[in-house]
Amino acid sequence: MPNFLSREQAQELAGRVLAFSTADEARVNISSGEEGNTRFAVNQISTAGDVTDATATVTSAFGRRIASATTNRFDDESLRRVVQTSEQLARLSPENPEYLGELGEQTYVGGDSLVESTAELTPDRRAEIVVAVTAPSAERNLLSTGFLLHRTGSTAVATSRGLFAYNADSRLNFTTTVRTPDGTGSGWAGIGLNDVDQLEAGDIGMRAIRKAELSRDPRAVEPGRWTVVMEPTAVANMVGLMMGQLNARPADEGRSFFAKPGGGNRIGEQFLDERVTIWSDPADPRLFTTPFTGEGLPNRREVWVENGTLRTLSYDRFWAQRQEREPTGFAAGYYMEGGDASTDEMIASTERGLLLTRFWYIRGVDPRTILFTGLTRDGTFLIEDGRVTTPVKNMRWNESPIFMLNNIEMMGAPVRVSPSESSGLASATVVPPLKVRDFNFTSLSDAV
Amino acid sequence: MKRRDFIINGAVVGAGVALTPRLLAAFGRPAYPWEISSPFASLGQEPLTPELAARALEAARLAGATYADVRINRNRTQAVGTRERQITGLADNETMGFGVRVLADGSWGFSASATLEAEEVERVARRAVAQARANAKARPRPVELAPAPAHPNVEWRSPVEIDPFTIPIEEKVEHLFAANAAALAVGGIRFVSSSMFFLREEKFYANSDGTITDQVIYRAAVNMTPTAVAADNSDFQTVSSNTDLEPRGLGYEHVRDANLVANAAKWAESSVRKLSARSVEPGRYDLVLMPSHLWLTLHESIAHPTELDRIMGYEANYAGTSFISMDMLGRFRYGPSFMNVQGERSTPGALASVGYDDEGVRPHDYLIVREGVLNDLQTTREQAPWLADWYRAQGKPVQSHGNSYAQSWADVQFQRMPNINLLPHPDRDVPLDELIGDVENGILIDGNGSFSIDQQRYNAQFGGQAFYEIRNGSVGDMLKDVAYQIRTPEFWNAMDLMGGRSTYGSGGSFGDGKGQPAQSNAVSHACPPTRHRDITVINTGRSV
Numbered sequence: 001m002p003n004f005l006s007r008e009q010a011q012e013l014a015g016r017v018l019a020f021s022t023a024d025e026a027r028v029n030i031s032s033g034e035e036g037n038t039r040f041a042v043n044q045i046s047t048a049g050d051v052t053d054a055t056a057t058v059t060s061a062f063g064r065r066i067a068s069a070t071t072n073r074f075d076d077e078s079l080r081r082v083v084q085t086s087e088q089l090a091r092l093s094p095e096n097p098e099y100l101g102e103l104g105e106q107t108y109v110g111g112d113s114l115v116e117s118t119a120e121l122t123p124d125r126r127a128e129i130v131v132a133v134t135a136p137s138a139e140r141n142l143l144s145t146g147f148l149l150h151r152t153g154s155t156a157v158a159t160s161r162g163l164f165a166y167n168a169d170s171r172l173n174f175t176t177t178v179r180t181p182d183g184t185g186s187g188w189a190g191i192g193l194n195d196v197d198q199l200e201a202g203d204i205g206m207r208a209i210r211k212a213e214l215s216r217d218p219r220a221v222e223p224g225r226w227t228v229v230m231e232p233t234a235v236a237n238m239v240g241l242m243m244g245q246l247n248a249r250p251a252d253e254g255r256s257f258f259a260k261p262g263g264g265n266r267i268g269e270q271f272l273d274e275r276v277t278i279w280s281d282p283a284d285p286r287l288f289t290t291p292f293t294g295e296g297l298p299n300r301r302e303v304w305v306e307n308g309t310l311r312t313l314s315y316d317r318f319w320a321q322r323q324e325r326e327p328t329g330f331a332a333g334y335y336m337e338g339g340d341a342s343t344d345e346m347i348a349s350t351e352r353g354l355l356l357t358r359f360w361y362i363r364g365v366d367p368r369t370i371l372f373t374g375l376t377r378d379g380t381f382l383i384e385d386g387r388v389t390t391p392v393k394n395m396r397w398n399e400s401p402i403f404m405l406n407n408i409e410m411m412g413a414p415v416r417v418s419p420s421e422s423s424g425l426a427s428a429t430v431v432p433p434l435k436v437r438d439f440n441f442t443s444l445s446d447a448v
Numbered sequence: 449m450k451r452r453d454f455i456i457n458g459a460v461v462g463a464g465v466a467l468t469p470r471l472l473a474a475f476g477r478p479a480y481p482w483e484i485s486s487p488f489a490s491l492g493q494e495p496l497t498p499e500l501a502a503r504a505l506e507a508a509r510l511a512g513a514t515y516a517d518v519r520i521n522r523n524r525t526q527a528v529g530t531r532e533r534q535i536t537g538l539a540d541n542e543t544m545g546f547g548v549r550v551l552a553d554g555s556w557g558f559s560a561s562a563t564l565e566a567e568e569v570e571r572v573a574r575r576a577v578a579q580a581r582a583n584a585k586a587r588p589r590p591v592e593l594a595p596a597p598a599h600p601n602v603e604w605r606s607p608v609e610i611d612p613f614t615i616p617i618e619e620k621v622e623h624l625f626a627a628n629a630a631a632l633a634v635g636g637i638r639f640v641s642s643s644m645f646f647l648r649e650e651k652f653y654a655n656s657d658g659t660i661t662d663q664v665i666y667r668a669a670v671n672m673t674p675t676a677v678a679a680d681n682s683d684f685q686t687v688s689s690n691t692d693l694e695p696r697g698l699g700y701e702h703v704r705d706a707n708l709v710a711n712a713a714k715w716a717e718s719s720v721r722k723l724s725a726r727s728v729e730p731g732r733y734d735l736v737l738m739p740s741h742l743w744l745t746l747h748e749s750i751a752h753p754t755e756l757d758r759i760m761g762y763e764a765n766y767a768g769t770s771f772i773s774m775d776m777l778g779r780f781r782y783g784p785s786f787m788n789v790q791g792e793r794s795t796p797g798a799l800a801s802v803g804y805d806d807e808g809v810r811p812h813d814y815l816i817v818r819e820g821v822l823n824d825l826q827t828t829r830e831q832a833p834w835l836a837d838w839y840r841a842q843g844k845p846v847q848s849h850g851n852s853y854a855q856s857w858a859d860v861q862f863q864r865m866p867n868i869n870l871l872p873h874p875d876r877d878v879p880l881d882e883l884i885g886d887v888e889n890g891i892l893i894d895g896n897g898s899f900s901i902d903q904q905r906y907n908a909q910f911g912g913q914a915f916y917e918i919r920n921g922s923v924g925d926m927l928k929d930v931a932y933q934i935r936t937p938e939f940w941n942a943m944d945l946m947g948g949r950s951t952y953g954s955g956g957s958f959g960d961g962k963g964q965p966a967q968s969n970a971v972s973h974a975c976p977p978t979r980h981r982d983i984t985v986i987n988t989g990r991s992v
Contacts, residue, residue: 049559098534123583361901446907
């Protein structure tokens with residue numbers, strides 16, 4: 001088994017740390033685990049890495065004076081010192097009027113996605129997974145590049161008021177980009193998972209290979225408003241931008257899309273197509289979310305958007321108290337409900353449109369409308385009269401998930417995706433493919 | 449500086465510490481002291497460090513590695529964040545560990561651990577060799593390294609005047625609160641956030657070629673963002689301090705020089721003005737780009753596309769490839785003949801400046817663009833041989849430019865950009881006024897804002913912090929909702945003038961991302977202001 005702290009070991013370590021505390025209140029956050037990765041490029045492994053690490057972050061409070069310090073060394077002297085450092089910083093810092101003290105014992109639901117097959121993943125097996133993509137790519141005279149990343153570890157929170165929370169989990173992510181040797185075609189496929197035994201690397205490789213072959217020699221189309229069929233990864237790239245803004249405080253403060261003109265926030269307002277429903281739930285096996293926040297607050301099931309209406313925003317403890325609401329926690333990962341259309345049906349129903357694989361270099365442009373810019377990448381095709389007819393050049397878009405989720409034409413079945421641009425170990429993200437009208441492309445790119 | 453007298457290569461040194469393997473057992477006596485005695489202290493001065501490094505290299509050799517290197521790091525960071533009159537975060541972080549990189553059977557292996565003990569160092573070295581052997585099954589072509597001279601027992605330090613970790617936390621907080629108060633005193637400012645960040649990184653490195661380097665690197669950043677909100681909540685705007693401030697490889701003197709308190713009102717007033725600024729009319733404009741803005745455009749459109757690993761397809765799955773290919777060396781016209789772009793890691797206080805890179809190579813200055821033409825590319829020891837034909841034709845040695853970097857002990861080193869600078873006008877000291885004076889219908893952009901560029905670095909879009917119209921040769925009213933879109937080769941060839949030596953400025957970032965797992969590089973870019981003719985400007989404001 002990999003090298004991470006069990007529940008008992010984390011509890012013992014937390015006890016040792018808190019025993020050094022002389023503060024009015026203290027909290028310790030512990031994280032430990034092993035992470036492994038293998039990268040490949042030009043059909044062969046380029047680099048790999050296996051890392052063992054563990055950290056303890058101590059937060060100390062004297063009244064409302066609070067600070068934290070982190071170490072990755074767990075001998076007695078280091079632990080004593082990290083407690084002292086946090087206490088020293090806390091004593092010197094001004095009072096934080098928003099500090100509400102540490103939490104006592106809590107009850108949690110969900111979590112615990114430790115998977116033995118992932119925990120036991122070796123460099124040898126990683127190399128076999130890589131060959132499942134590099135071999136067929138080489139056979140077809142294509143160039144494959146990609147990344148397999150996995151981590152098995154645990155996190156724990158303990159406070160001087162008796163709270164103890166622990167969760168262990170395994171996650172992995174596998175993505176590949178296959179290019180044609182002449183540099184005119186590129187295709188991508190990837191997935192996020194908890195269990196490596198569910199990874200069908202050969203299938204993922206074949207999807208990327210097929211896209212690379214079909215995307216050779218793209219032709220230019222005019223930027224402008226297009227009907228688009230978005231594969232689930234592209235949908236997650238956009239919806240994630242909105243999920244990151246579901247925070248009550250900036251909304252109530254008048255500096256967020258979710259601020260209501262004139263004051264307050266948009267909770268209760270229908271702001272998206274009525275088919276849009278998005279929730280988080282640490283107890284749902286499709287999401288496997290961490291059941292607690294860094295403060296040890298339980299993450300619960302939260303329906304963020306129901307039938308297009310904003311049901312809640314996230315409230316931290318301070319803002320919840322101030323606004324007389326319950327704190328929400330913040331369950332990372334989300335599930336967006338879909339519909340029953342297949343991607344093929346979306347294409348078949350489209351007279352003229354684009355099929356999109358994923359987005360790249362997504363950056364904020366205007367926070368007032370959650371407007372972002374980015375580009376299409378690794379599989380962009382023209383749809384004409386219900387058929388995919390030709391690859392097209394990539395384009396830059398300036399678009400907001402708010403506009404996009406008001407322009408839905410069709411929805412498909414939700415699937416788990418690899419949502420991060422860098423193929424990092426993201427929280428579970430389950431979204432449907434979408435057909436959307438009036439997606440705003442602003443310029444052409446020559447990039448393949 | 450102390451001189452150390454040990455030999456790394458092949459030596460097995462007796463262990464003086466308790467051999468408790470793996471982190472679960474590491475509850476014993478600390479191997480390393482917590483207290484850093486002075487800013488001049490370093491890992492290399494502690495006897496255990498070279499001993500552990502020697503053990504790692506020896507264990508790798510015995511396991512069959514043909515090359516090995518080991519990096520031992522002790523990093524300390526401190527972050528202070530505030531909003532208005534309160535603290536939003538006060539955190540001190542120490543991390544320590546080591547990473548061993550090996551070549552075995554022609555493949556790389558890398559393994560890292562936080563437990564700095566003899567048995568663990570050997571276990572991790574053997575694990576790296578076993579991993580390299582596994583990788584070799586999917587690597588038909590062996591890795592070759594360009595030769596590099598050995599640098600036994602060398603040292604380097606950032607040019608720091610005041611160690612930020614010796615400054616009391618109250619002073620830092622009071623400084624930020626005073627700056628916040630100065631911003632909030634400006635009518636229309638409803639919020640302000642400000643922060644400081646400091647890093648001290650001790651980096652000890654040894655390789656099986658006989659190089660041993662001992663370096664201490666500092667970084668410091670300070671910034672603030674005032675937010676102006678319209679009285680009816682219908683709009684909010686910010687102009688951040690990045691119009692004037694950049695992160696540096698310096699100590700607390702950087703914070704004092706930044707003078708946040710005196711400058712806060714300026715950024716606050718700009719934020720308020722931006723609320724009532726005219727929304728830009730989309731179209732084509734001449735642009736005058738200040739160094740506080742241009743460094744990021746230079747970073748994205750010149751520094752990234754000239755990374756050789758990208759060009760060769762090694763980053764295709766994330767960071768991307770490049771519009772540049774090796775056969776464009778000596779041929780491709782990046783821009784006008786007064787354009788020269790330099791790679792270097794030697795400017796004092798620049799973020800990528802070091803004495804030795806993360807594979808023990810002493811970096812040198814080189815010209816990536818010479819008189820407007822592509823001249824060289826960024827390399828490591830593995831990559832330099834890929835350019836052997838070009839270098840031989842130029843009569844240059846096949847050697848690494850010293851552009852290897854890893855963000856921490858836990859990450860494998862790979863090619864990362866050095867400081868890449870657009871050199872000032874070579875012929876004369878062109879003043880800023882001359883750039884503006886000849887513009888009929890243009891926009892001056894100060895500070896960096898939104899940025900996005902495609903995976904081959906052709907199509908880019910940049911915002912900014914503050915935008916001013918230029919009419920008939922003079923700077924006029926403030927504008928908002930401005931972003932420009934470019935295609936890289938046309939954009940640099942549309943540059944018809946740049947500032948001279950006295951206009952030379954710079955900017956930089958701690959967050960230059962690349963690689964999988966993604967790693968952050970810290971890099972500075974110096975440049976003069978430039979003028980670009982007839983560039984597409986879009987309006988980014990939309991209503992819901």
